[in-house]
Amino acid sequence: MKILFLNGPNLNLLGTREPEVYGSMTLADIEAEVRQRAKELKVEVDFRQSNLEGELVNWIQEAKGKFQVIVLNAAAYTHTSVALRDAISAVGIPTVEIHLSNVHAREEFRHKSLIAPVCRGQICGFGSKSYILGMESAVYVNAENK
Secondary structure (H helix, E strand, C coil), rough: EEEEECCCCCCCCCCCHHHHCCCCHHHHHHHHHHHHHHHCCCCCCEECCCCHHHHHHHHHHCCCCCCEEEECCCHHHHHCHHHHHHHHHHHCCCCCEEEEHHHHHHHHHCCCCHHHHHHHHEEEECCCCHHHHHHHHHHHHHHHHC
């Protein structure tokens, strides 16, 4: 099984960006945790980050036939990107939406996810563990779809 992890804008700044909200781990630290758990689950992961909406859309489109599930932290694009929503819907790959912080306990504009209706589910508020939970959910979704 292959899982594509996509990370949106500003996640490259983890570790220094608002550590009281996002924690002190870098994206590389989180990726290392994910890769360790992936070995235990016997799954392959591809981990990518971009600040560019179009690049994320391209990666979603290119995932068809290569990955069984996408785990997506769209970051700020969660609340603004019809393009990401349409790409997820178009490729038909089960997608798990994740966030480090509890977006529902933050500013009002973060409460609405444009991608949630086309995702299999949403995990938020568990810090770096949201990624592990996202991967475990991806394994569950893949098994369910067989």
